[in-house]
Amino acid sequence: MTSGRSDNAPIRYGMVGGGQGAFIGGVHRIAARLDGAFELVAGALSSDPERARASAVELGLDAERSYASFADMATAEAQRSDGIEAVAIVTPNHMHWPAAQAFLKAGIHVICDKPLTSNLADARKLVDLVEASGKLFILTHNYTGYPMVRQARDMVAAGELGTIRVVQAEYPQDWLTTRIEDSGQKQAAWRTDPAKTGAGGATGDIGTHAYNLLRFVSGLELDSLAADLDAFVEDRPVDDNAHVMLRFKGGAKGMLWASQVAPGNENGLTLRVYGSKGGLEWHQEQPNHLWYTPFGEPKRLITRNGAGAGPSAARVSRVPAGHPEGYLEGFANIYAEAARAIRAARQGGRPPAEAVYPSVYDGLEGVAFVDACVKSSRDDGAWTGLDLARG
Numbered sequence: 001m002t003s004g005r006s007d008n009a010p011i012r013y014g015m016v017g018g019g020q021g022a023f024i025g026g027v028h029r030i031a032a033r034l035d036g037a038f039e040l041v042a043g044a045l046s047s048d049p050e051r052a053r054a055s056a057v058e059l060g061l062d063a064e065r066s067y068a069s070f071a072d073m074a075t076a077e078a079q080r081s082d083g084i085e086a087v088a089i090v091t092p093n094h095m096h097w098p099a100a101q102a103f104l105k106a107g108i109h110v111i112c113d114k115p116l117t118s119n120l121a122d123a124r125k126l127v128d129l130v131e132a133s134g135k136l137f138i139l140t141h142n143y144t145g146y147p148m149v150r151q152a153r154d155m156v157a158a159g160e161l162g163t164i165r166v167v168q169a170e171y172p173q174d175w176l177t178t179r180i181e182d183s184g185q186k187q188a189a190w191r192t193d194p195a196k197t198g199a200g201g202a203t204g205d206i207g208t209h210a211y212n213l214l215r216f217v218s219g220l221e222l223d224s225l226a227a228d229l230d231a232f233v234e235d236r237p238v239d240d241n242a243h244v245m246l247r248f249k250g251g252a253k254g255m256l257w258a259s260q261v262a263p264g265n266e267n268g269l270t271l272r273v274y275g276s277k278g279g280l281e282w283h284q285e286q287p288n289h290l291w292y293t294p295f296g297e298p299k300r301l302i303t304r305n306g307a308g309a310g311p312s313a314a315r316v317s318r319v320p321a322g323h324p325e326g327y328l329e330g331f332a333n334i335y336a337e338a339a340r341a342i343r344a345a346r347q348g349g350r351p352p353a354e355a356v357y358p359s360v361y362d363g364l365e366g367v368a369f370v371d372a373c374v375k376s377s378r379d380d381g382a383w384t385g386l387d388l389a390r391g
Contacts (some may be wrong), residue, residue, distance in 0.1 A: 010039040017091035019045030019055030031331035037339035078106035097122035116363025118198035123367040139358040145333030147313035148290040162277030167254040169210040172265035200370035201238030207258035227373035
């Protein structure tokens with residue numbers, strides 16, 4: 001059994017996936033060690049045993065703690081007095097549920113890349129298991145960790161924009177404009193394979209980020225959506241472009257665009273929120289800037305450590321004003337929040353109120369969003385609600 005730790009020693013963690021040739025595994029490892037809160041001690045880094053061993057050597061893991069499968073890792077680590085306290089799951093989507101299941105049943109906290117699962121049935125099972133296990137589950141929607149996103153959320157919650165009327169989120173990229181999945185490009189291959197990514201392509205890969213961001217900042221609850229999904233690249237079995245109209249409870253309206261076939265766009269995640277008293281605009285590619293326009297007044301620029309930024313932004317900022325923070329730090333902020341929650345759990349406590357991170361419930365909603373988009377588009381854009389039913 002893993003031993004509890006009452007001090008602030010680094011949290012022992014393992015990783016499933018993220019070996020040689022995997023992009024997101026390296027991002028998670030950097031984020032986990034940025035604040036010194038985590039120590040990587042074990043891994044099942046690839047489904048290919050040779051690649052898993054080679055990856056473990058590169059990362060300096062002990063050979064005995066490089067495992068051939070996540071199931072072996074969960075069983076073995078749960079029996080060690082120095083076993084892992086948490087696991088980071090950074091596999092393709094279809095493996096999130098079985099890997100999470102193994103570690104939760106072994107009594108190990110889970111940090112999982114998004115989306116939660118590749119389908120709604122597995123997402124529901126995972127929510128039930130998290131509740132039954134009593135373990136922590138952190139979903140790495142990393143954009144919720146950006147200081148100016150936290151600032152925007154606080155301003156909306158404080159009523160500075162008045163009643164929210166319109167929300168727009170967009171996430172255009174261009175890297176799948178051609179069939180690079182046929183060239184051996186690993187990241188493209190699994191993201192365009194419905195058996196691994198799920199029924200939604202761009203919708204699941206980046207649309208879930210855009211949807212999570214607008215929900216996180218606006219606090220609005222979705223009533224229904226109308227989606228028009230396309231696979232513009234010939235013979236691609238999942239969507240590479242999505243236009244989605246949104247209706248929120250209380251009367252607000254929204255639009256979401258996610259595309260991976262938009263030449264000239266690299267990672268153009270953008271959020272706009274408009275209320276009866278003013279508006280906000282944030283661009284991921286300029287993450288330290290938040291534009292705020294009180295109605296009838298000049299547009300104002302709020303910077304990460306500048307005038308107008310509040311305590312929520314300051315709490316997740318690391319470097320002085322004028323020094324840019326971005327993608328890796330946003331990820332690291334999610335890991336920092338996870339560390340706060342895990343350290344509280346070491347002593348039998350609940351996560352502190354200030355530890356803000358996407359949960360398994362946010363993950364369920366994200367998968368339900370993809371499912372609703374696919375259903376709506378197949379029904380010629382019919383207005384469709386999220387199916388969040390359990391059991």
